[in-house]
Every structure is written in C-alpha cells, then in structure tokens.
Amino acid sequence: MAKALYKLGYWVTGNKRKIISGTIALLIALAIFAVNMGISFSEDMSMPNTESADAGELLQKEFSSSKGKSGGQVQLVFKAPKNETLDSEKVNKVIEEALSEIKKGDSEVASVATPVALGNLTKDKKMGYATVTYKVEAGDVTDTSKENIKKNIEITKDAGVQTELAGTVAFSKTEAGGPAEGIGIIIAFVILAVTFTSFLAAGMPILTAIIGLGIGLLAIVIGTNFMDIPSVSLSVASMLGLAVGIDYALFIIVRYRQQLKEGYAVRESIAIATGTAGSAVVFAGITVIIGLLGLSVTEIPFLTAMGFAGAFSVLIAIFIAIIVVPAVLALMGHKIGPSRKNRLLDKITGRNKKQDSSNKWGEFVVKRPFIVTILGIGLLVIISIPFFHMNLGLPDNGTKSVETTERKAYDLLSEAYGPGVHSTLVVVAKTNNAGEDAQKAVNSMGDKIKDISNVKTVSPAIPGSSGKVFMISITPETGPGDQKTKDIVHSIRGKSTSEVELLVTGQTAADIDLSEGLSTALVKFAILIIGFAFILLVIIFRSLLVPLKAVLGFVLSLGATLGFIVFVVQDGHFLDLFGFPSTSPILNFLPVIVVAILFGLSMDYEVFLVSRMREEYIHTGDARKAILAGMKNSGNVVTAAGLIMVAVFTGFMLTSDPMVKIMGMALTFGVLFDAFIVRLAIVPAVMTLLGKSAWYLPRWLDKILPNIDIEGETIMKTVEKQKKTEKNTNPVEKGRRKMM
CATH class of the missing domain: 1.20.1640.10 (Multidrug efflux transporter AcrB transmembrane domain)
Structure with missing residues (x-):
C-alpha cells in the first residue's frame, strides 16, 4: 500500500x-x-422484531379502519389567562377561530378538535389541548403547513392565552x-x-x-x-x-x-x-x-x-x-x-529552537512511570463509576431548550396532567376465544394492572375487530425516562397467562425495548471491536503486551467517557455549565456510537505514537530511548490532532439540539481522556515499566503474521538507496572524491 x-x-x-x-x-x-x-430523511428510530413492534402491528390490524398509517398530529396546548377558563365563551371562541383558520389555510389538515370537544380540560378548566390531525404522516407534513399553524396561534396568543405546540409533528429539527x-x-x-x-x-x-x-x-x-x-x-x-x-x-x-x-x-x-x-x-x-x-x-x-x-x-x-x-x-x-x-x-x-527540541513531558513520564500510571488509571476509574447506573432512553421534548415551544408545551402538559401524560402505555391483550368470557378475563387482568405500583389510571378494555384482541390504555405516575415506568412495562408483561397474553406498545414501550436491545448489542459490539483491535495491533507492532495495553487503555477511556456523561446529564451535575436544560436518560444509541468512533480515534493515536517508538526500538534496542523518541517526534502531532478533535466536537456540543449536544460532549471528553490521559501519559508510563518485555512476540507467531508497513519504512529505504546511488553516479561528486 x-x-x-x-x-x-x-x-x-x-x-x-x-x-x-x-x-x-x-x-x-x-x-x-x-x-x-x-431532502427526505427518515425519522423512524424503531427496532424491529421487538414485543412493542409486534404489538403495534397487531393494534394497527385490529383497530385501524384503513390500511395506511395514521396522519401526523399537532397538539395545541393552552393555558387560560389569569381569572379566565378555557371553557368560557370568550376564550373558547378565540380557540375555535384559530383552529378554523388553521383548517381553512391548509388542505392537508384532516380535522381539528377543541379542548372542550375532546374533554381534556383540567379540573380548574385552566388548561387543555386541541388537536390538529393531518392527512399525511408526521414526517411528510410540510414547512408551509407548520408555518400555517405558527401564524394562526397568534390569534390565541394575542388574546392572552398561552399557546405551545406538541405532538408527533416536529417544529425544531436536528442541527447539522x-x-x-x-x-x-x-x-x-x-x-x-x-x-x-x-x-x-x-x-x-x-x-x-x-x-x-x-x-x-x-x-x-x-x-x-x-x-x-x-x-x-x-x-x-x-x-x-x-x-x-x-x-x-x-x-x-x-x-x-x-x-x-x-x-x-x-x-x-x-x-x-x-x-x-x-x-x-x-x-x-x-x-x-x-x-x-x-x-x-x-x-x-x-x-x-x-x-x-x-x-x-x-x-x-x-x-x-x-x-x-x-x-x-x-x-x-x-x-x-x-x-x-x-x-x-x-x-x-514563545516558540524557539530549544523548545522545539525539548521533550520535557516525555522525560517526566519516563522518570516517574509508576506514579503516572497509578494516577492516570485511578483518575479514569473514578470517573467511570457513574457508568454502572446508566439509564438509557431517547430524548423527548422535556430535554429540549426551555426556549422552544415543544419544551414549553411539555412543561404545561406535565403541570396539567402529571409527568405520566408523556409516557402513556398501550396494552394489547390477546385471548384464545372471543365473547363474554374473553371480555371478563381481560377486565380481570385490567384490575391486576391497576394494582401495579406507580400506575395512575387504567382505561376500560376495548375489543378489536376479531373480538379476541383488546386494547387498554395506561397512564403511569412517572415520565417516559423514569426507571419506575420501565418497571411497569416489565410488570405488565410478566402478568401474561395461558388465557390472556399481554403485549405492551406505544412510543414509551418502543423506546424501552430499543434501549434494552442496544444495551445487549453494546456488549456484543464492544467485544467484537476490542478483539479486532487486539489482533490488528499485534500484527502492526509485533508484540503481545503493547496491543493488550492499548485495548485496556481504550476500555478505560470508554468507561470514563460514559461515566462522565452519566455524571453530568443523568445525575445532574454541572448542567448549567454544559448548557443542558434538565437531567435526562442517556441517549440510548450513544454508547454504541461512542464505542464505534472512539475505537477508531484511539487506535489512530496509538499507532501514530507507538509506531515511532517501535521504529526507534528496532534501530537501537533501547526501550527507554524508544519511548522518548516516540514522545518527542509523535507526541506533538498527537497533541495537535487531539486538540483539533476536541475543538471540532466542542462546537457540536454547543448546539441546542439534545441529540447532537450529548454526542458532541461524549466525543469531546472521549478524545480528551483517550489522547491526553491514556495515550500521552498511561501508555508511555506502562511501556517504561514493561521495558523490553513490551516488545516480546513468540518467534512462531512472528513468522506467520503478515507484515504491515503503515509507516512506509520500505519507501524511505528505497528513497535513501536511490539517493546514494544518484550521489555516487553524479560526475561532479565523483570528481570531488578523486580530488580528496
């Protein structure tokens, strides 16, 4: 190559x-x-072949009158002005006028419904929400339609009614x-x-x-x-x-x-x-x-x-x-x-020739390898501790900036109906037979679900078209990212009997299934990546201990990265410093993404640093001198490369979108931990402690491994040989030698 x-x-x-x-x-x-x-991005972030996905398909079959998917919905969340209620003639008239204009101004709107018509007003009649349903799916709702809603809700806002937007139609998109x-x-x-x-x-x-x-x-x-x-x-x-x-x-x-x-x-x-x-x-x-x-x-x-x-x-x-x-x-x-x-x-x-040739950090590490190793490993292990109580989930409107209308709507709905309004679960009850006995068995199961801790309300069971499938809606006391909500899902699924099988679906259940599926996949993926890295580095460095040290360093930096993210985002430390509006579960696909990206970047830094050490060790046989040479010649490049990565990822960390923000933060600190603590501190320190044994490889293994020249040593040897040949064949050079 x-x-x-x-x-x-x-x-x-x-x-x-x-x-x-x-x-x-x-x-x-x-x-x-x-x-x-x-542009036609897909917003489907589901996982196939899960219980929630299967239940969703069954639900669609039994309760949908059409074969197509349901249209997108926008919830207009209202809060009445002081000393007013939403069902008063004055306020209700303004709401009806706004909804009428929304339907009139957009042919894609299928229907609109006021809070009074939907019967969702709070006890004090101060809060409720209207629904705008589209003929097209949520992802296909045009920007023109969204602008139509934004323009017409000014009618209610001008009347003093706080109006915010929620639902399946997104009004703020991922920033790129x-x-x-x-x-x-x-x-x-x-x-x-x-x-x-x-x-x-x-x-x-x-x-x-x-x-x-x-x-x-x-x-x-x-x-x-x-x-x-x-x-x-x-x-x-x-x-x-x-x-x-x-x-x-x-x-x-x-x-x-x-x-x-x-x-x-x-x-x-x-x-x-x-x-x-x-x-x-x-x-x-x-x-x-x-x-x-x-x-x-x-x-x-x-x-x-x-x-x-x-x-x-x-x-x-x-x-x-x-x-x-x-x-x-x-x-x-x-x-x-x-x-x-x-x-x-x-x-x-303040750069000068003396500073260019200095290697103060390398000399510091080589002189104090044991202290640097203990401090570096100890620091990363401590930072990794929060990782062990990581709670995965998908960000919702509650994790968006407090300035967005979705976040304001989320808070209003929580205030009106409790946090469980955002985590509604749909239970699909399958029975062996139809009729009164089936209805009775399902009703009995509904009573058992009511007894589950943290369940707020359970709706009556509604039979489907076949009479063998029933739908039950459940509202928990807690939000979608809360561990107690996850416990409810598992408890319901555990109550299935030979007569009634309970399947749980809905967005919250789908997110839970996705998070748990990703947790399982993370272990398999991490083992695959670490095994591949070890084999690859054995081939490159012709050593067993150097690759082992490299992959263990990767595990340390990965654990510290995820631990730090949990410490900030989930546990709520330094939220204001990093610009997170509130605590939230960790983005469920973040660990897998971090493993994939950090693996590649950490191997980059390892190769750029250690390959120079190997080159020096082959020439001199001096392990200590090789480490100093690697730190001097490659350390500055790794430092610059790491700082550039941190700078770029920090830019993404400063965005307002919660998904982009947390990914930017994870990669920023992942590079910081891996490049500056693992590769530039722990790696040279451990290699100093190992000495020449770091480069040990059994002869039989050395013979069967392919030789990968990623540093281009063969090129340099060829170039130097050609240079000497040209020098020897140069007539001027020959005359000069004769005179000497």
Missing part, C-alpha cells in the same frame, strides 16, 4: 490543477443534484451546522497556526476538510431519496468528516514539511508524505470505518444507516487527504515549507 500511495503522490503532483478543478466541479455538481432532488460549529473551526485554525507557525499552512487542512465534508454531506442528502437515513446521521457525518478531515491533512502536511526540511524536492516530498503519512491516514481511516460499519451487528436499521453515513464521510476524508491535499501542496510548493517563519506566531507562542 505504501508504494502504491508513493506513486499516487508522484502522479498527483503532475495533475494538480486537474484534480483541484475536478474536485470543485464534483462539489458543485452534487450541490445541484441535492437542490433538485431535495451553524455558528456553534464555526467556533470549533476557529479554534482548530488557531491550533494549526501554532503547530505550523504559518497562517497559510493552518488554513489548508481546514479548507480541504470542508471540501471533503461538503462532498460527503451532499452525497448523504442525495442518498436520503433512495434509502432510509435518519436526520441525526447528518450530524454524526459532520462531526466525523470535519474532525478526521483536518487531522488527516495535518499528518500529511507535517510529513511534507519534514521532508522539505531534510532537503528533498517538492515533488519527492509530496510523494514521500503520501506514501508514509498517507499510509497511516488510510489505516487510521479504515479503523474508524470498520468501527462504524460494525454498527450493523446491532441489526437496528437506523443505527446501521447512521454508521454507513459516518463511514462514507470518513471515506471521503481519506480520499481528500491522499489526493486533494497533495495536489494543493504541489500548487503551493515552498510557500508552506518549514523555512517560512511567522514572527507574529513565534512571538505569541
């Missing part, structure tokens, strides 16, 4: 303008296609970009400027990453017209595409500048950088892609689609790094070479 990439680098430099113009043309073409085809993400890019630019001591060089990785991100996201948007892709996939792809795109360009540019500094020509430097750093980039990208594609083992469609979208974004970042970045380098030439200094940056950072 290294030799092929070396040749690719040579080819790119000769076709630089064609490649750059072709890439821009591709970006423009995709943009035109995306605009013409539109915005000012917050721009902050991360600015911070990344500053880090790159300090790393390169050049504003021009700092802009290159960001520019190429944005181009790659644009290509990836536009292709995903086009793909939504052909397959089911959840909207949150765009945020995952954005985070990954931008972060790895900048990092991969950084690795290649750093190597290019090193080769120029050693006296190589521009074209040769680009070819070497593409063959060496490019090989590491391809390997790093493939590990991230494998982790994301591995999400398919969960057998959950939306998660598989999310993994494919993220993997595609990373794949584009790889192509941009090994093709477009070398082309831009060829165009810029010596303009971003190491000889070009930036006095302003040198002055700001």
